[in-house]
Amino acid sequence: MAKVQPAIISSGFSEHASKRSDVNMAELVNEAVENCIQMANIDWKDIDFVINGNMPAFEGANMPELWMGDHIAAKNKPMLRVTTGGTTGGSVTIAGYYAVASGLYETVLAIGFEQQSCGDTAIGLASVALGEVTIYPDVGYDFARMRSNLGAGAAIGVASYQAMNYMARSKATEEDLARVVVQNRRNAAKTWWTHLKMPTITIEDVLDTPYISYPLRFGMVCPATDGACAILYTTEEKARQIADIPVYVNGVASVANEPAILAPNMGGAGQVDPCEQLGAMKSAELAYGQAGISFPNKEIDYVEVYSPFPNQELMWVERLGLFEENMAPEAYRNGITAWNGELPVNCSGGVNSTNAIGASAMERPAEAALQIMGKASNQVPKTVHTAMGHGWGGAINFITHVVMSDEPQRKWR
Amino acid sequence: MEKVGIVGYYQVKPDLDAMMSPPEMIFNAVRGALDSAGLKRKDISTVIGCTNDYYDGKTISNAFKVDAGGAYMKDESKVEFDGAHAALYGVFRILSGNHKLAMIYGYSMPSCFNYEAVRILELDPTFDRTVSLLNSYSAGGMQMRAYMKKFNVSLEDIAKVAVNSIKNAAKNPSALPEAQRSDISVGDVLESEILCSPLRKLMYPILCDGTAAIILAPEKQSLKITDNPVWITGVGNCQDTYYLGERDLSISTSMEIAANKAYKIAGINDPKKEIDIAEIFGHTTCEDLILAEAAGLCEKGNGTSLLDGGPALNPSGGTMSGLTPCVCGLTRIIEAVKQLRGEATGYQISGAKKAVATGQVGFCAQNNILYVLEGGGN
Amino acid sequence: MDKFYDGLENKKFIASKCSKCGKVFLPPRKTCGDCFAKAAEEFVELPETGTVKNFTVANYRVSERRERKLKEPIIIGLVQVDGADTAMISEVLNIKPDDMKEGMKVKVVWADRIKGHPKDIKGFEPIGGE
Numbered sequence: 001m002a003k004v005q006p007a008i009i010s011s012g013f014s015e016h017a018s019k020r021s022d023v024n025m026a027e028l029v030n031e032a033v034e035n036c037i038q039m040a041n042i043d044w045k046d047i048d049f050v051i052n053g054n055m056p057a058f059e060g061a062n063m064p065e066l067w068m069g070d071h072i073a074a075k076n077k078p079m080l081r082v083t084t085g086g087t088t089g090g091s092v093t094i095a096g097y098y099a100v101a102s103g104l105y106e107t108v109l110a111i112g113f114e115q116q117s118c119g120d121t122a123i124g125l126a127s128v129a130l131g132e133v134t135i136y137p138d139v140g141y142d143f144a145r146m147r148s149n150l151g152a153g154a155a156i157g158v159a160s161y162q163a164m165n166y167m168a169r170s171k172a173t174e175e176d177l178a179r180v181v182v183q184n185r186r187n188a189a190k191t192w193w194t195h196l197k198m199p200t201i202t203i204e205d206v207l208d209t210p211y212i213s214y215p216l217r218f219g220m221v222c223p224a225t226d227g228a229c230a231i232l233y234t235t236e237e238k239a240r241q242i243a244d245i246p247v248y249v250n251g252v253a254s255v256a257n258e259p260a261i262l263a264p265n266m267g268g269a270g271q272v273d274p275c276e277q278l279g280a281m282k283s284a285e286l287a288y289g290q291a292g293i294s295f296p297n298k299e300i301d302y303v304e305v306y307s308p309f310p311n312q313e314l315m316w317v318e319r320l321g322l323f324e325e326n327m328a329p330e331a332y333r334n335g336i337t338a339w340n341g342e343l344p345v346n347c348s349g350g351v352n353s354t355n356a357i358g359a360s361a362m363e364r365p366a367e368a369a370l371q372i373m374g375k376a377s378n379q380v381p382k383t384v385h386t387a388m389g390h391g392w393g394g395a396i397n398f399i400t401h402v403v404m405s406d407e408p409q410r411k412w413r
Numbered sequence: 414m415e416k417v418g419i420v421g422y423y424q425v426k427p428d429l430d431a432m433m434s435p436p437e438m439i440f441n442a443v444r445g446a447l448d449s450a451g452l453k454r455k456d457i458s459t460v461i462g463c464t465n466d467y468y469d470g471k472t473i474s475n476a477f478k479v480d481a482g483g484a485y486m487k488d489e490s491k492v493e494f495d496g497a498h499a500a501l502y503g504v505f506r507i508l509s510g511n512h513k514l515a516m517i518y519g520y521s522m523p524s525c526f527n528y529e530a531v532r533i534l535e536l537d538p539t540f541d542r543t544v545s546l547l548n549s550y551s552a553g554g555m556q557m558r559a560y561m562k563k564f565n566v567s568l569e570d571i572a573k574v575a576v577n578s579i580k581n582a583a584k585n586p587s588a589l590p591e592a593q594r595s596d597i598s599v600g601d602v603l604e605s606e607i608l609c610s611p612l613r614k615l616m617y618p619i620l621c622d623g624t625a626a627i628i629l630a631p632e633k634q635s636l637k638i639t640d641n642p643v644w645i646t647g648v649g650n651c652q653d654t655y656y657l658g659e660r661d662l663s664i665s666t667s668m669e670i671a672a673n674k675a676y677k678i679a680g681i682n683d684p685k686k687e688i689d690i691a692e693i694f695g696h697t698t699c700e701d702l703i704l705a706e707a708a709g710l711c712e713k714g715n716g717t718s719l720l721d722g723g724p725a726l727n728p729s730g731g732t733m734s735g736l737t738p739c740v741c742g743l744t745r746i747i748e749a750v751k752q753l754r755g756e757a758t759g760y761q762i763s764g765a766k767k768a769v770a771t772g773q774v775g776f777c778a779q780n781n782i783l784y785v786l787e788g789g790g791n
Numbered sequence: 792m793d794k795f796y797d798g799l800e801n802k803k804f805i806a807s808k809c810s811k812c813g814k815v816f817l818p819p820r821k822t823c824g825d826c827f828a829k830a831a832e833e834f835v836e837l838p839e840t841g842t843v844k845n846f847t848v849a850n851y852r853v854s855e856r857r858e859r860k861l862k863e864p865i866i867i868g869l870v871q872v873d874g875a876d877t878a879m880i881s882e883v884l885n886i887k888p889d890d891m892k893e894g895m896k897v898k899v900v901w902a903d904r905i906k907g908h909p910k911d912i913k914g915f916e917p918i919g920g921e
Contacts, residue, residue: 264435
């Protein structure tokens with residue numbers, strides 16, 4: 001519990017698509033900002049701090065909010081840039097929380113975006129580790145051999161390792177993975193701003209696509225999307241005056257692990273099983289503790305997890321304490337995580353359907369907040385009191401965890 | 414605002430070309446800061462790094478710096494502006510009550526990339542970047558011309574300030590050795606190469622590799638950790654419009670707004686009289702003056718008067734002691750801390766009780782941040 | 792910006808206007824920073840002349856790849872086209888550095904090959920008599 005209780009009062013989005021060539025970066029983000037401010041029903045002049053984040057590698061622009069300031073309601077206002085790779089959106093969300101919780105700023109706009117079509121996603125992601133592995137040739141490791149070994153590189157490479165480990169532990173099948181994809185893509189079809197809308201997709205459709213890197217098939221992986229998202233924070237006091245249902249952010253955490261498989265300067269890493277995710281479990285503990293949640297599987301009503309690859313969705317809901325270890329596939333088979341289930345997951349379609357990387361980790365808490373407000377496009381039938389938005393990124397070592405509720409957390413400190 | 418204490422710091426000595434890898438440099442800074450405060454890694458609650466993906470040449474530049482930054486299994490994040498902005502995020506986290514100790518570090522290695530060229534990537538891609546005429550030199554030149562014309566300041570006056578900064582750097586053991594010239598004269602500055610008129614080379618900082626780290630804690634914990642904490646009593650941040658053609662380059666609106674907010678929080682009514690030390694991050698000597706004036710440390714257009722009285726301008730040499738992107742603002746904070754703690758050996762200003770330290774990003778100091786710091790004096 | 796680039800192809804300056812305060816932007820912009828309102832719905836053609844608001848004589852040229860010292864200095868200026876409320880960065884041509892004066896009147900010099908690209912503006916040159 002923070003000294004000043006932050007509350008989210010609106011979430012805004014731009015249209016997401018594979019190529020938003022009708023807009024430049026500033027215009028894309030402006031769409032989301034306008035959508036957010038409109039929904040919040042405030043005057044843009046009331047915003048007293050702006051935080052922005054995206055993954056700089058994809059647009060070829062360094063610190064784009066310097067140029068975009070006027071377009072995102074930030075002229076002559078304080079501005080901060082927070083970027084942490086895949087978790088950027090979540091990190092910006094958390095930074096927004098802290099800006100209000102510090103008591104220094106009252107109304108804070110948090111923005112996450114990505115215009116993937118400006119750059120090459122695979123190359124942008126490959127350069128995460130490139131700096132560390134370029135030492136290999138210096139010490140006698142053959143360059144051609146290094147290149148072929150890194151073939152299973154970038155995001156999908158590590159995700160495959162993660163999928164293999166998870167499937168070995170949980171005995172999940174490819175069908176289980178496909179089921180997650182089907183649920184997400186059908187959900188996306190009911191949410192206005194998403195990218196891959198597939199209302200009639202089936203498990204067979206997914207399994208009928210070629211492998212990219214076993215066990216991940218083409219039909220299972222997320223797209224690369226252009227899009228932006230914005231969240232507006234304010235204090236509890238102000239939120240009570242202007243919002244129908246303020247969404248109180250009660251717990252935030254982003255515990256970092258060491259990079260997986262490969263460490264700095266080609267060293268060895270202790271994190272050899274990327275599906276173990278100690279950092280994620282510790283983050284969840286920290287965030288739940290702050291939010292006063294002791295039994296997440298009973299107390300959380302709705303969750304959005306960051307799973308560009310379906311094996312991750314099964315893994316995350318376990319690591320975040322919502323299902324017992326290795327029990328997620330069964331929960332999905334039994335419809336517990338469906339839109340009308342006991343614990344709906346990713347009713348926005350999740351990252352599997354829309355992935356504008358800088359925005360994705362913000363869209364999770366943004367949609368979860370909308371579910372609490374009762375304003376989501378794909379609003380679930382049960383009343384959502386407490387929800388959670390999660391993100392992961394980095395060299396599978398970053399995580400963001402945002403726990404929110406319609407009740408502020410009053411906890412003795 | 415409750416006071417936030419700076420309880421430890423460490424500067425890795427700047428180098429034109431450090432023969433170290435990023436994790437090594439960062440480790441030195443973070444380890445050094447912990448040792449200086451007598452703390453252990455387990456005491457750290459949160460780590461905020463400041464690196465820039467483009468400067469580092471790595472996407473997600475903090476992914477492989479977790480271990481070196483002391484952030485393993487700690488609540489960690491990264492700011493991609495200046496070290497001083499990372500410190501702001503640290504201040505947020507401490508003031509929220511959720512964290513009891515924040516480690517802030519900044520890092521970059523200009524020896525591995527061409528800083529001026531990479532800065533082109535900050536420009537508006539729809540026009541400015543394609544035309545490729547705007548850069549640190551040309552922006553600095555135009556800013557200087559605007560300032561000199563508006564306030565009738567001569568090139569020689571600005572050269573005197575440059576001389577003052579460079580001589581101060583010569584007394585500062587934490588400055589870049591190549592930037593230290595105790596025998597520099599006004600003539601040397603005036604005759605140095607013209608980069609973009611009227612900006613002279615000796616009015617422009619030397620880029621160097623470096624890292625620095627500071628440790629922040631709430632008031633109660635600060636008093637337990639050290640006898641000599643320095644308090645952050647106020648902070649303000651503001652960003653001007655990007656478009657240079659719409660700004661009055663002879664002043665800094667963003668610094669004025671930032672400084673006023675910081676002073677209001679800190680209860681400073683007359684900075685000219687109340688502030689003893691001003692560590693200003695200006696990208697050129699002229700910008701040092703513009704920002705000092707915008708921060709209310711002297712009358713507008715009269716920045717050169719700071720050489721004769723009022724707050725001491727950049728006793729560390731300011732950016733003329735070496736400029737490391739992502740670190741510079743943090744270095745300004747550290748230099749102010751050293752003065753307030755009486756640890757600025759060789760260039761100590763006696764009786765220093767209150768200081769301001771600034772950081773910035775963007776062309777012509779588009780985004781400024783200002784801290785008000787208070788110590789026990791010496 | 793499409794209208795702006797198309798305008799350049801036809802050797803015209805197409806600017807946009809803020810729907811609230813009427814501020815004229817060249818190059819056009821979708822949003823007016825002062826009003827946070829739409830500024831790209833109304834367009835206006837501006838003349839080929841303008842004023843130099845600020846300038847510097849540059850001995851260095853910096854591109855995305857490197858910086859290099861120029862053999863001959865070039866003059867970089869912030870030029871406010873008549874009718875616009877913003878200035879754009881451009882080269883000032885056909886004048887000696889010593890003759891440069893702030894506030895001088897200039898006229899655009901188009902590039903030899905026009906592509907609908909910002910580089911179609913080769914620069915601005917003084918209008919006779921300055």
